[in-house]
Amino acid sequence: MGLSRAVTASFCLLCFSCFSAFGQGHRPARVAEAGIPIVFEPASNQTSGPVMMTGRLHGATVAWEPGKFQVELQGSRPDQLEIGFVGASATLPHGNSLASSQSNYLLGNDPSHWRIHVPNYRQVVYSKLYPGIDAVFYGNGQLLEHDFVISPGGDYRQIRLHLSADAHASLDSHGELTIALPAGKLQMHKPIIYQDMPGGRQQRSGGFRLLAGGDITFTVRSYDPRRTLVIDPVLSFSTYLTTQASDFVEFIATDSSGNNYLSGIASLGFTQTPGAFPGCGTCGVDTPAAYVSKLSPDGKTLIYSTLIGGNGYTQPYAGGADANGNAFIAGRTQATDFPVKNGQTPGSASAGNSLGFLLSLSADGSSLNYGTLLGGSPSGQNASTTVTAMAVDAAGNAYISGDTSSSLYPYTVGALNNGPPTAQASQVFLSKFDPMGNVTYSAFLGDPDFQPNIGGEGATGVYALALDSSGNAYVAGTAGTLWPTTSSVYLQQNPGTQPFLAKVAAGGGSLSTPLCCQRPISPEWWRWPMGAHSWLATGRRRRTPRLRMRTRLAPAP
16 A cells, blocks of 8 residues: 655655645655655554554654554644554564664653654564465555455455545545545545566455445455465555645754764654654644654655654644754743753743754754753743744854843843843844853844834844854844944845844944845855855845744733
8 A cells, every 4th residue: 555645755754744734845854755655663662552563754644553553644634544454463563674764753741752763664564364374564665555465265255445434435437445534535546456477466356345245355456376476556545735834844964074964844743643643741732843864865765754742732843953963953942841951041932932942963863962041931820932044053043133132031241232032023143052062152233123103014033143263153044123233334234124244243242244235235245154154145035934933922911
């Protein structure tokens, strides 16, 4: 059985299904995702449910139990298909053919609840599902294949598939099976039936047979019962999925060895088995979390995939990697039990508010080098912090930027301070962290919003951050009429929302060149680091973060 992918493989693969619709896919990222192999893993031993193995791919997750498997789908509306093996033995599905990759689940702030070094397998097998018949699930490129393997002497007529109560099957004149679900239709293509003979593989004639009660079985018109018979139907849900695919990649990074790092949103669980997958007791099923997947330089081998989150919404916006293979990820979270190590002490997160976060993962993705939360809501106030851009220098220092309305965001004496953030005003921040997670400097660059009673509209904030070899940082984004400028720059007066570029000297103590621009930039600007000037020269955002929420909220009471 092949589960066709509508776009390209997005893994999320090991990150507990990427299911709620978060936004359009980022095309360059999806190209990089296409080569990620499909692997499977044991379900958490913390669950009391029957799920034994899980597998994930773009737009769906699969859970294998004794006697049945379940496919949860995401299109315009979530849906689920359950397929049971009628009359099958109680054999347990198990992993087969150990893969080189592993999964890690850093969920919640109690490391004893984390699941790390979870093995990955290339196959899920039901041995002796029926007498003389095995069922084997395995990845093949972008497909999840499913074969019934009938040994010599076995009887294929024992195989009988039962669909969940809300699924209804119909068979057309071409032998194609349509499965109607409440939110859409799936196609189960006519099965490929074959035997491997001394002269090579030979196709056999046959197909589906739909029984009066709605169950599905097979017919094979002529074959050699002395040899193994394989029946391979293909379940396609590509037409079920929408372009608003739930999983997406926010950034791709590459380390000095050529390994690739992808990160985006995943969700924590499979709806029908609460507690089966999360690594912490307070993690909510389907609560969006962040994932990081590390791939080999050729993109063909998954080294690890790590899920990071807690009991509230978590989204990454930026990341990077250092020369030692450590991955960095930054964004925002509303989880009150988000994993941290050697971090700052921010205020609390709550519904409608968020904390910024910055994490450094070990080279195998199983532990934190450091992790910090940033900002938070002081008592009686509303305040949010979002990290939207970051860069990593050759020494492993991490630079992050974004905007905050939290008065608890860290500030270092001697750094730029264009007014402290408050619940009434946002501030763009730029912070540098050493490889141990200590704050080297933290500065406030300015308010990106609009002056009262002066026209302007559109989202404001930081969308790019680049570094040069001298430690100068270049921050680019869009800002309104409150954004500060220096003398002798291209455009000093900002009538509304405009792109900006700010150069901050090493140490964060001086703002060399904040500016706004409307027209093409003069040639000398092309000497500025890529990632800042390439975005600025287009006059538009390099990337629009999905589900970006304004970080300036209503004034506190």
